[in-house]
Amino acid sequence: MDKVAIVTGGSRGIGAATSKLLASQGYSVCVNYRNRSDEAEAVVAEINSNGGRAFAFAADVSIESEVIRLFEATETELGAVTHLVNNAGILFTQSRLADLSVERFEKILSTNVTSCFLCCREAVRRMKNGGAIVNVSSIASKTGSPNEYVDYAASKGAMDSLTKGLSLEVASQGIRVNAVRPGFIYTDMHSDGGEPNRVQRLSSQIPLQRGGTAEEVANSIAWLLSDEASYVTGSFIDIAGGK
Ligand code: NAI
Numbered sequence: 001m002d003k004v005a006i007v008t009g010g011s012r013g014i015g016a017a018t019s020k021l022l023a024s025q026g027y028s029v030c031v032n033y034r035n036r037s038d039e040a041e042a043v044v045a046e047i048n049s050n051g052g053r054a055f056a057f058a059a060d061v062s063i064e065s066e067v068i069r070l071f072e073a074t075e076t077e078l079g080a081v082t083h084l085v086n087n088a089g090i091l092f093t094q095s096r097l098a099d100l101s102v103e104r105f106e107k108i109l110s111t112n113v114t115s116c117f118l119c120c121r122e123a124v125r126r127m128k129n130g131g132a133i134v135n136v137s138s139i140a141s142k143t144g145s146p147n148e149y150v151d152y153a154a155s156k157g158a159m160d161s162l163t164k165g166l167s168l169e170v171a172s173q174g175i176r177v178n179a180v181r182p183g184f185i186y187t188d189m190h191s192d193g194g195e196p197n198r199v200q201r202l203s204s205q206i207p208l209q210r211g212g213t214a215e216e217v218a219n220s221i222a223w224l225l226s227d228e229a230s231y232v233t234g235s236f237i238d239i240a241g242g243k
Helices: 011-022 037-049 063-080 102-126 150-173 198-205 216-223
Strands: 004-007 028-033 052-058 083-086 133-138 176-183 236-239
Touching: 004 011, 004 063, 011 028, 011 037, 011 052, 011 083, 011 216, 028 037, 028 063, 037 052, 052 063, 052 083, 063 083, 063 102, 083 102, 102 133, 102 176, 133 150, 133 216, 150 176, 176 216, 216 236
Parallel strands: 004 028, 004 083, 028 052, 083 133, 133 176, 176 236
Antiparallel strands: none
């Protein structure tokens, strides 16, 4: 069976590293992005120049009609979708819960959780011969991220529950659903939180004494998707340097 993967938010950070790694392992990859086509096209160009197969597709994965377009376009371009990485996610400026607006809370939930639900739903409806899904949660689902982003942490907690529940629903169909819980990874996301050097600041509090790389997260995602993890479902890998 040809391996066809969709990586949401695949244009930068963990999503870009995952797209490149999967392509190097023989997957055909849809690199989904929201609005930075230049970044997505650069990822695709690198994959194609290394002999891989990929294409970029713009879709806001928090919107149902765009998710359906994403899956239809991938099927047309690459064939039936066999693997999915729900990586797209956002956070906003560090803030205490008492100061959060309902608009911000709802935006976090729609981008981080509704997107995961929609993509999982479209995937399991289509994976007639089995498949594998990895949801990119966060160690924040366990720590709660007090004084920084409780809204973000709550969205990742919801992703964890969705991962567990869906894994049990579709196990008998040969579809495996797992999650990774990264923490303190060097990406541009921390600039969106208002502190580009957040990982550097926290390094001394991390048992392994450093932040992680997008490639280190991609390695675990790729393993969970692969046949090497054929007896693993409903499971979580924490990638947070021991935190
Ligand atoms: P990033 O900000 O570099 O990448 C996120 C990607 O998601 C971007 O390409 C962005 O355009 C895309 N995206 C956001 N909203 C979207 C939407 N509605 N539709 C389509 N694409 C959308 O961040 P990073 O660090 O690579 O994060 C990837 C995932 O890893 C996220 O889910 C994040 O919550 C998670 N994570 C990251 C950690 C870190 O320390 N960097 C720690 C724990 C989890």
